[in-house]
Amino acid sequence: MSDKVRGPLANRYTDLVGIRHPVVQEGMGPFGTTRLAAAVSNAGGLGTVSVPGTAGDLHAAAAELRRSIEECATRTSAPFAVNIPVGHDRNGGIATFARIYLEAVFAARRADAGMASRLRVLTTSAGFPAGLTARIHDEGMIHQHKVGATQHAVKAVEAGVDVVIAAGSEMGGHAPASGMHTFVLVPNVAAAVDVPVVLTGGVRDGRGLAAALCLGADAVALGTRFAATTDNTEWHxxxxxxxxxxxxxxxxxxxxxxxxxxxxxxxxxxxxxxxxxxxxxxxxxxxxxxxxGDTDNGLVLMGQVASGISDVVTVAEFLPRMVDEAAAILTSLQPTEERKR
Ligand SMILES: Cc1cc2nc3c(=O)[nH]c(=O)nc-3n(C[C@H](O)[C@H](O)[C@H](O)COP(=O)(O)O)c2cc1C
Known part of the structure; x- marks a missing residue:
């Protein structure tokens, strides 16, 4: 990737995925994040298309997922991802709905080589993706997997996963049963694996990004902060x-x-x-x-970080500002000649 495309915090993760900034908008199923994903990718991060849910007619849902992927591809010419929670079946394999969604992703990519070159990352979560990595690689995709414990990160990397997302308990949506906080989990994971690590949970600005990099992460993946943006037009x-x-x-x-x-x-x-x-x-x-928009009788998935969010922002302004803020913090922390004395 050329330096023109690399941002101030470019690293092995941004180079692997082909993005400018180490900032991911992670999946937020069963809510539509198609336009949000395109906005994040257009701003230099990695946007993620989410699955529509795991109940009801799965083939209709897979068709909806494919439409979302195709729509995202029309809205951005930058790389983007799809998130699929894999669950478990009775034999310890991945759930049927996950297999149906995966095939929808692969079919969409096979039908459009231009889109396939941008839909590079398949993120799995909510279960161990046993036997999936080789298939994802055969389809030409990068396999990113979300874990909540170091032993799961090690197991995933042994299975061939390319990127580990280390998820802390403060995150919105399905949080790891281990209850580990990002502040403890991320350094543990970063020390245990040699692939890029993405911190997810609790990040809302450049301070969180800078802190994540200091903890040993290569990038951050946000949910709640991106849900509270003007680009999130698919939600009430x-x-x-x-x-x-x-x-x-x-x-x-x-x-x-x-x-x-x-x-x-x-x-x-x-x-x-x-x-x-x-x-x-x-x-x-x-x-x-x-x-x-029934926020009393409906379930409002959100992370603890919502307590620190006081405005609705625009992705195109927010994302580069967050990166610049993190870069400035990291520069200010570097020892100057004067401080060394
Ligand atoms: C509304 C909502 C829905 C989510 N749905 C999913 C999902 O379908 N798959 C998944 O892996 N994570 C899901 N998550 C977790 C996010 O991908 C992300 O890891 C999390 O929001 C990060 O924590 P934060 O909310 O503090 O930024 C969801 C989070 C939220 C807030």
Whole structure:
């Protein structure tokens, strides 16, 4: 990649993926992030298209995912990713819905070589992607996998994964059962593996990016901050308002579709703690918040970082500003001749 394309914090991760800045907008299924992903990729980061959910007619959902991928490709000429939570089946393999989604991604790429050159990264999460890496490589993609524990990072790298996303418990959405905080997890993971590491959970500005790089990460992956942007036009505006209004302690961790899930503490979330709610009902409640804007009776997935978000920003302005802020912090931390004396 030419220096013109490399940003001030370019590194082995940005070079591998072919992006300008080490900033990822990570998947936020079952919510549509197609236009948001394109905006992030256009701003020099890596945008991610999300899956529509895991309940209902999976082939219809896979067709929706393919349309999202195709739409994203029309909106950006930069690299982008797709996130697929892989879950588990009864035999310890990946869930059926994940196989159907993966085939939709591969089919979309095979049908359009131009798009395939930009849809470079397949991110998996919420389960171990047993046996998948070789297939993803055969399809010409980079395999990025999200983990919440160091032993899972090591296992993923042994299986051939190219990039590990180290997810801290403060993150929005499905959070690792290990309960590890990014501040402890990321240095552990960075010491244990020799592939690029992306920190996810709790980042909202250049300070978080600089801190992540200091902890040994190569990049950061944000969810909640990107959800509260003007480019997130696929969600009801009330969702963004709820994120901006959230204060410390307004989140809770309860059982989601794939294990613990962090969300806004509201009547719908409180109900999940006491009543038995099926995965299909949970996904419907997530969509109720996202599409209808019912932030009381719908599930508002969000990270603890919402407590520090007080405005709705524009990706094109926010992302380069965040990178410049991080670069300035890192420069200011370098020992000057005077400080060395
Ligand atoms: C609304 C929402 C939906 C999410 N859905 C997914 C998902 O489908 N797959 C996944 O791997 N992570 C999902 N996550 C987690 C994000 O990809 C990301 O790792 C997380 O938001 C980072 O923490 P932050 O919210 O503090 O930035 C979701 C997060 C949010 C807030």
């Amino acid at each position: 505006p009330a969702y963004r308002d709820a994120l901006v209004a959230a204060k410390e302690g307004d989140d809770l961790l309860t059982d989601g579709v794939f294990g613990p899930c962090r969300m806004l503490r509201n009547p719908a979330a409180e109900k999940m703690r006491t009543a038995t709610v099926s995965p299909a009902e949970k996904i419907a409640a997530m969509r109720r918040a996202q599409i209808e």
